[in-house]
Amino acid sequence: MSRADRVADVLDDRGLDLLLVTDLVNLRYLTGFTGSNGMAVVGRDLRRFVTDFRYVDQAAAQVPDFDRELGPQDFITALGDGWPAGELRLGFEDDHVSVRRHGRLRDVIPGRIELVAAGGVVESLRAVKDAGEVERIRAAAELADAVYGTVREQGLAGRTEREVALALENEMRQLGAEEPSFSSIVASAERGALPHAVPTDATIPRGTLVTLDIGARLDGYCSDCTRTWATGDLPDDLAGAYALVLRAQEAALDAVRPGPEGRHVDAVARRIIEEAGHGEHFGHGLGHGVGLEVHEAPRLARTGDAPLVAGNVVTVEPGVYLPGRGGVRIEDLVVVTEDGRDVLSGTTKDLLSVG
Secondary structure, eight states: OOHHHHHHHHHHHHTOSEEEEOOHHHHHHHHOOOSSSEEEEEETTEEEEEEOGGGHHHHHHHOTTSEEEEOOSSGGGGGGSOOOSSOEEEEEOTTTOOHHHHHHHHHHSOTTEEEEEOTTHHHHHHTSOOHHHHHHHHHHHHHHHHHHHHHHHHOOTTSBHHHHHHHHHHHHHHTTOSEESSOOEEEEGGGGGSTTOOOOSOBOOSSSEEEEEEOEEETTEEOOEEEEEESSOOOHHHHHHHHHHHHHHHHHHHHOSSSSBHHHHHHHHHHHHHHTTOGGGOOSOSEEEOSSSSSEEEEESTTOOSBOOTTOEEEEOOEEEETTTEEEEOBEEEEEETTEEEEOOOSOOSOOBOO
16 A cells, blocks of 8 residues: 555545645655655545656656646645545645645635644654665664764764764765764763753863764664763763663663553653652653654653554663763664564663773
8 A cells, every 4th residue: 555545544534535745754755755845635536746847857756656746936826726626625734834834825725625734644654664664764773883883993082072973974974874864962071961962172081971872864764873982980970870771771672562652661761760869860751753854753751642563663762861970871773563672773782981
């Protein structure tokens, strides 16, 4: 069954006739189109794709299964006609459409067509990866592992955080990545207590922890992996924090399988950290889905109420952050299988000393 057919099935369940897809990530998933301007209308018997003059040839190659149109210069006015007859309920991606954009749609689309908020239709399908998607994500994870190998060879102590970040992102591109899947994190010493620290010109000292959170985009799909390394002998509190996070992370990995809700997997790691007296130092969720975007459904968090199913690809990344001292986060990328899970991240989680 094609992705468009699967969308049509969801529309039937929601009482909708058609879906207008304008978010570019959803558009790529649904049609294969990688350009910067396009939209699609999908229904049980309708496959309509509109782009501008820059992408006519590209769309012919990438979107063979849709009826393709060249949109006018005032692009949205393409939706003024071309609709099936009769009254229709048209879903639109309200989580990606501004109030102004919605007003413009209402002005252009014929009045017999009811606009209905229908955000999340395509995202719900994207959350379950097919075998080809899993292999693309696996390749992106392997690329990140290779980058970690290069960083280990080059060392950390005495270099600046920014220098390390620039070097590892350059290595990603040398290995074939389109780009980093997010801004790389290199956070040393007390800056490791900032979960989303931005690399600075601070020199990485010896005898501390360094958190590296990296991901690569390869063939459109993302990876995401965090490792925390030492730069020499550690004080007891930092060494203890590492051992605690590793124990929580491995326990949560063992809980990943079809069936549990995201909040239940989150609770496995959170309970271990709380019982060790560090509950206040683990303030984010355990993980998130990864695919065409580095943050997508499902969520492993206290608010994650969707059960895991085979084909989900998620991160498992507990952390402990000690203000003024440093932080630890350990993150693997994991695909949920029919009978458990398969860890895609291959870089060792042993506490390495990288000088």
